[in-house]
Amino acid sequence: MSKSAYEIDSNIDKIERYVIVAWVDNEAGVLARLSGLFSGRGYNIESLAVAQVDEERKISRITIATYGTEGVIKQIQAQVLKLVPVHKVNIYPINEKTIFRELALVKFLGTGDVLNKAEQLCVDNNFEFLDKTPKSFIVQALGRRTEVDEFIKKIKALGEVSISRTGALAMNKGAETVKDNKGKVL
Amino acid sequence: MGENDYQLTGAEIVFKALHEHDVEYIFGYPGGAVLPLYDQISKEKKIKHILVRHEQGAGHAAEGYARSSGKTGIALVTSGPGATNMVTALTDALMDSIPLVCITGQVPTHLIGTDAFQECDTTGITRPCTKHNWLVKDVNQLAETIHKAFHVANSGRPGPVLVDIPKDVQFQKGIYKSSKDVVVETYKPKVKAELSDIEKAIELIIKSKKPIIYSGGGVINAGVKASDTLTEFIRITNFPITSTLQGLGAFPGSDPQFLGMLGMHGTYEANNAMHECDLMINIGARFDDRITGRVDAFSPSSKKIHIDIDPSSINKIVKVDLAIVGDCLSVLSDMLTTLKNKHSDFCNSNKENISGWWKQINKWRDKKSLSYKKDDKLIMPQYAVERLYEITKNQDSYITTEVGQHQMWAAQFYKFNKPNRWMTSGGLGTMGFGLPAAIGTQVANPGKLVVDIAGEASILMNIQEMSTAVQYKLPVKIFILNNQWMGMVRQWQELLHGKNYSESYTEALPDFVKLAEAYGAVGIRATNPKELDDKILEMVDIDRPVIFDCLVKKDENCFPMIPSGKAHNEMILGPEDKEGITEEGKVLV
Numbered sequence: 193m194s195k196s197a198y199e200i201d202s203n204i205d206k207i208e209r210y211v212i213v214a215w216v217d218n219e220a221g222v223l224a225r226l227s228g229l230f231s232g233r234g235y236n237i238e239s240l241a242v243a244q245v246d247e248e249r250k251i252s253r254i255t256i257a258t259y260g261t262e263g264v265i266k267q268i269q270a271q272v273l274k275l276v277p278v279h280k281v282n283i284y285p286i287n288e289k290t291i292f293r294e295l296a297l298v299k300f301l302g303t304g305d306v307l308n309k310a311e312q313l314c315v316d317n318n319f320e321f322l323d324k325t326p327k328s329f330i331v332q333a334l335g336r337r338t339e340v341d342e343f344i345k346k347i348k349a350l351g352e353v354s355i356s357r358t359g360a361l362a363m364n365k366g367a368e369t370v371k372d373n374k375g376k377v378l
Numbered sequence: 379m380g381e382n383d384y385q386l387t388g389a390e391i392v393f394k395a396l397h398e399h400d401v402e403y404i405f406g407y408p409g410g411a412v413l414p415l416y417d418q419i420s421k422e423k424k425i426k427h428i429l430v431r432h433e434q435g436a437g438h439a440a441e442g443y444a445r446s447s448g449k450t451g452i453a454l455v456t457s458g459p460g461a462t463n464m465v466t467a468l469t470d471a472l473m474d475s476i477p478l479v480c481i482t483g484q485v486p487t488h489l490i491g492t493d494a495f496q497e498c499d500t501t502g503i504t505r506p507c508t509k510h511n512w513l514v515k516d517v518n519q520l521a522e523t524i525h526k527a528f529h530v531a532n533s534g535r536p537g538p539v540l541v542d543i544p545k546d547v548q549f550q551k552g553i554y555k556s557s558k559d560v561v562v563e564t565y566k567p568k569v570k571a572e573l574s575d576i577e578k579a580i581e582l583i584i585k586s587k588k589p590i591i592y593s594g595g596g597v598i599n600a601g602v603k604a605s606d607t608l609t610e611f612i613r614i615t616n617f618p619i620t621s622t623l624q625g626l627g628a629f630p631g632s633d634p635q636f637l638g639m640l641g642m643h644g645t646y647e648a649n650n651a652m653h654e655c656d657l658m659i660n661i662g663a664r665f666d667d668r669i670t671g672r673v674d675a676f677s678p679s680s681k682k683i684h685i686d687i688d689p690s691s692i693n694k695i696v697k698v699d700l701a702i703v704g705d706c707l708s709v710l711s712d713m714l715t716t717l718k719n720k721h722s723d724f725c726n727s728n729k730e731n732i733s734g735w736w737k738q739i740n741k742w743r744d745k746k747s748l749s750y751k752k753d754d755k756l757i758m759p760q761y762a763v764e765r766l767y768e769i770t771k772n773q774d775s776y777i778t779t780e781v782g783q784h785q786m787w788a789a790q791f792y793k794f795n796k797p798n799r800w801m802t803s804g805g806l807g808t809m810g811f812g813l814p815a816a817i818g819t820q821v822a823n824p825g826k827l828v829v830d831i832a833g834e835a836s837i838l839m840n841i842q843e844m845s846t847a848v849q850y851k852l853p854v855k856i857f858i859l860n861n862q863w864m865g866m867v868r869q870w871q872e873l874l875h876g877k878n879y880s881e882s883y884t885e886a887l888p889d890f891v892k893l894a895e896a897y898g899a900v901g902i903r904a905t906n907p908k909e910l911d912d913k914i915l916e917m918v919d920i921d922r923p924v925i926f927d928c929l930v931k932k933d934e935n936c937f938p939m940i941p942s943g944k945a946h947n948e949m950i951l952g953p954e955d956k957e958g959i960t961e962e963g964k965v966l967v
Contacts, residue, residue: 217564220513225505232506263693270690276510276530276565373566 209238209259211284211292211362212268215370215378217277218244218252225275226254235260235268239294239337239359251279251378257337257360279372284362291365295358296333296340302351303327310350317343385551388517388543389418392481393425395524398557401425401452403443403821405436409456410496411483414548428821428850431842433460435814437467438840441476442818445801446776448601450531451818453480458496461542462503466808469507471538473805474624475599477531478538479524480508486546487515500542509537510565515544517552525557534567535688536599567687571704576712578700579659579683583717584724586657586681588735589617592640592669595624595804596662596686597706598797604707605629605797608661611714616729618739620648622663623789623804631793637739638748641669642940643786646747646949647739649938652677653946654738660684662706665695666805667966675945685709747938747951748790757907759784759859759930763791763831766857769914775827776819778802780812780836783865783936784858788831810839813856817843820852827855827918834860834887834927844897847923855917856925858890861932869935873950874942894925903927942966 216222223242230237238257245253258268265283273281284290300310303326314321314331323330333343337360347353369377386394392415396404405428408416419427430436433455440451451471455464461482471478485494501513510530512523520543527539583589591612597604605628612619612635619629620640629636638645640652649671652658658680663669665684670676673695682698684691685706692701702709717725750760763784777792778801779785785802794800801819803811812830820828830837837858847854859865867882891901900920904913904927917924939950943966 221501221505224502228506263697267690267694270692274688274690279564373563 205261205263207259207261209257209286210265211286211290211360212256212258212265212272213282213284213362213370214254214256214272215279215281215372216252216254216275217279218250219277222252222277223254225277226256226272229271229275230256230258230268233271235264239357241359241361246378249376253378255359255361280370280378282370284364289365291363292336292360293334294337294340294360296344297322297330297356298333298344298347299328299330299354300347300351301328301353306351310347313343313347313350319343384553386554387414388520388548388550388552389414391517391520391552391554392524392543392548393418393422394554395521395557396425396452398525399450399528401450403428404452404454405430405439405443405818406454407431407433407436407456407460409460409483411457411485411545412454412460412481412548413483414545415454415481415483415543427454428817428846430814430817431845432840433463434466434810435817435840435843435846437464437478437480438470438808438811438814439818439821439843439846440478440480441467441471441474441811442778442801442815443822444476444478444818445598445815446798446819447822448798449822450528451476451478453478455480456483456496457485457500458498460496461498461500464540465503465507466806468504468538468540470803470806470808470811472507472509474803475536475595476538477536479527479531480538480540482540482542483548484513484542484544487544488546490544500540504540507538508540511540511542513542513544514547517547517550520547520552521555522560525555525560526562528557529560529562530565533565535596535691568689568703569687569705569708571685571702571709571712573712575700575702576709576716579702579713580716580721582657582681582683582700583615583659584721587732588654588656588738589615589659589732590637590651590655590657591617591619591659591661592622592652592663593619593625593628593661594622594663597625597628598662600662600706602797604705604710607707607710607714611710611717614714614717614725616732617659618651618736620644620651622666622669623802625663626789626800627794627797630795632795637743639789641666642671642942643790643936643938644940645790646745646938646951647742649940649946649949650742651739655680658682660686660698661710662686664688664691667695668804670696671940671948672943672945677946745951747949750934750937753907753931755906756931757904757910757928759787759861759934760791761907762857762859762910762928762930763787765910766829766831766914767792769911770827770829770918773827775799775829776801776816776823778812778815778819778828778830780830780832780839781807781809782833782836782867783869783934784831784833784836786866786936787859792831809836811836813837813840813854814843814846816854816856817847817850817852820847820854821850828853829855829857832856832858833865834858834862834890835864835884838888841893844894844899844923844925848898852923853921854923856923857917858925858927859930860887860890860927861930861934862887863932865934866936868933872935873939890925890927894923897923899923899925901925901927903929905929
């Protein structure tokens, strides 16, 4: 008797975090198409970063951090690839083969000792100060999402903060690249 | 002569582009924001406009036209309510993979975003219910956009697209671009499958002792040749075949190798064969919930091959062992070639190999799951469809339906021997689909018999299209199985909701015979089985639109049935067999 398609190792159904990158034509409504697809089909968006990366070809790179089973992530990839303005879709599992970066701007409010303590935390992390006053500072936190998360948790414990985050960016290590249908590097 | 002499208005560009795509008919309704396009229609010689009575009707008529002809359906409506009324038809076409190009007017560009009269965010509203849509703000992009629209609607898995054109763009002059000069960079669906996958499939086919083919609308969409190739494949392998609702007609319905439709109201033999098979070959179907029943008990011991042009259909609901992404015609042809060239011994011996399986299938067949209690005084709805089939089977007939019990009886009892003869709303389940779809079908197939098998509730949802049928002398026949109930709702209330018949009875129905006459059509009523044949013959002979009010038994249920939440081998066969509907099942739709 042949093996059933359902007798699959249950590990496959584990929910994991992934970063999905889509290269799209930078045209009106393209972000709405993508985000609408996610909400319409009940997929999650943890963060989303988007900007044009090629002025000549008018291509934007959309980076979505999400989570799901491997099956769901593959389904997301297939669904996104169906959108007409999408050139390529790549999935980056969270592992050592990929560089992940997220940037946060953190404005800290406080004076005296509290301010000094918070400043020291930033110095310990090697984060760059972008603005300083006697009652506040703005620091640029840069790193993997977990690193940024941890920093924010610590600085929040010291006082009042205002935070702006970019969402994750991803790029694979080494000389390997994703190419468009004509073989041009994306 | 200046440069401007070569320029066309936006409206002229639209029609020039439509000519390039051999458009013959447009289904539409005018309004403020499309008047420049309608100016052009009045000058038009090649393209005929069919004026519907409601924009939803234009959409479904274009669907019927497309499904019955294999061409692209074209709808033209105005901004605001014109566009919002199209939403149901666009969603319907998306679910059932029907190629439509819908052109909508939009308020002039300088008024967009100001809540202008009859303004709505058409591309925003229709984004999730089209394959793609465009708002054209530059007249010089108009020709290219329309060419792209046709490309997207027809490539890969077909579907609806929408082009929104502001009124000022329709007036402006611009340069025409031919479709030959348009390159679509991103949307390039894969049509041809890998040969290695074809060979893997053939290996599984040769080894199988209990195979079944489960074919769907993808075969119909791949063109008539795909249906012929499928038929040849079935002949050579001697495999049994079942079909989804949308796939009916790809393989002859009256053939002994055909097990009937599968799924919720499919036959006992088809569903049990799906459950017990050792190899399932899904050709152009999508494991819809109406097909699979309970997914975790779906065909537990089979290897599964899935052939589909849409990669996102694969492993979406049912995990398969071999996925073949490609066009059904291309894949079937490749499979057939490999079988014939490399495995001629299999072709000769396979009848014997799977004879035990056929024996088992014939045992299931002996259950006669479509049988029903005959009645002398009342017209049984199944009997009505059976008689309609018997009387019309020798002419090349086209059947559309509304949605509900009558639709399932039509699918069970009307046998389709050719593709593109069966137009029904499967995915979305749109009541009101059948009459406008019949109109579109009749437009595409003049001189042919077109029957909308309807329910008395569904038909009232787009009854206004009777006017369209009468205006264009389209002799469509509306065959209403009138039981005064929303039959499928009533059936579910009886079986799943403790006989709480909440709001499913229609207290005040129109007199359908008089209604037909009011529209300038012909009304016929049949009240008992003895007169049924004569009345159907009378209907078929009338070369005008007819409403046939067939009064049927009121509380008949549609069987067999897989109750929701149950597996293929847990069917209810008849009224005495209602055990086993679970609480979990009741929650499902």
